[in-house]
Amino acid sequence: MPSQQDDDGTEIGKKLADERGLRIRFSMQTSQAVDIIKGGDKVNSLLETVSTVVNYRIAPHDSLDIVKSKVARLLEPIARKHNVKVEYFGRESGAERRDEGSDNQAATSPFGTLYPNSLNDLSPSPIAPTDIQNPVWHIFSGTIRQVFQDTKRLEGKKVIPVGVIMQGNTDTIQYWDMTKNIYRFSPVREGTRFGTHVIDERIDMTAHLEGMRFYYGEFWTFRSSRVL
Incomplete structure (x- = not known):
């Protein structure tokens, strides 16, 4: 071996x-x-x-x-x-x-x-904190749990948000100097989004409403907190 x-x-x-x-x-x-x-x-x-x-x-x-x-x-x-x-x-x-x-x-x-050359050089994104001691992650992940544990599909189950690596690169470089708390997140459950990046891209209406609940709860939670 x-x-x-x-x-x-x-x-x-x-x-x-x-x-x-x-x-x-x-x-x-x-x-x-x-x-x-x-x-x-x-x-x-x-x-x-x-x-x-x-x-x-x-x-x-x-x-x-x-x-x-x-x-x-x-x-x-x-x-x-x-x-x-x-x-x-x-x-x-x-x-x-x-x-x-x-x-x-x-x-x-x-x-x-x-002539090997490089275009649009971009270093890997900084890793955002995902520990419970970080107040931003605490509020962010808490809202995710609150919203999705209240859905019919996940009723009675525990939702545990975790950080993962995302292969797709977005425009978060514009915020690197502003904050370390950068999270790429889409409030959509697995199996409710269809045809990503194609002509007939769509989302399940129930999942769309869940996303609206998440954003509403996220805005109000951060607004009432002393983190920002």
């Missing part, structure tokens, strides 16, 4: 992420998606340039620098194999292939250049 211990937890983290499946895996690790590839403009002409856009959603334990370094390590051997020069984020790399038949091992002229 392989060892379950390593210096930085990397191997254990990989094993856990793989076992959880795709629905959970990318809430535990940085994701990579090649979303856009553009090349030539007609069928009887070889393309002069190719561009690719890759989307990364960076896990809280990673950083922009870690992702950029990983990209550089992956591209380096490919560039050497195909005799392509690489300029990583504005910095030139000596990835040209060496001519093994030459006595002086001079670098042959590269066949082209890769």
Whole structure:
């Protein structure tokens, strides 16, 4: 059996992420998606340039620098194999292939250049506090419990709000300097929202009314508290 211990937890983290499946895996690790590839403009002409856009959603334990370094390590051997020069984020790399038949091992002229660059750099969001000692979370989670424990479907059951990681990124960066208490929350029970981001997106009317109750209760609770 392989060892379950390593210096930085990397191997254990990989094993856990793989076992959880795709629905959970990318809430535990940085994701990579090649979303856009553009090349030539007609069928009887070889393309002069190719561009690719890759989307990364960076896990809280990673950083922009870690992702950029990983990209550089992956591209380096490919560039050497195909005799392509690489300029990583504005910095030139000596990835040209060496001519093994030459006595002086001079670098042959590269066949082209890769220009990895980053657009819209955004570090992972700060982790908002979800402990009961935090007064904002105390009120916020308390309202969730009060509203949803009073629904017919959850009557007699205990609702326990917990913090989770959300893969989708919103505009919360605009509030990072204002407060640490940033919670992305939609007051919709599982199975009551349909067709997210499609033409026929809709929500169950009962769930819609529950959401109205939540917002009403949240506004009045914070208004009457001394937290804000």
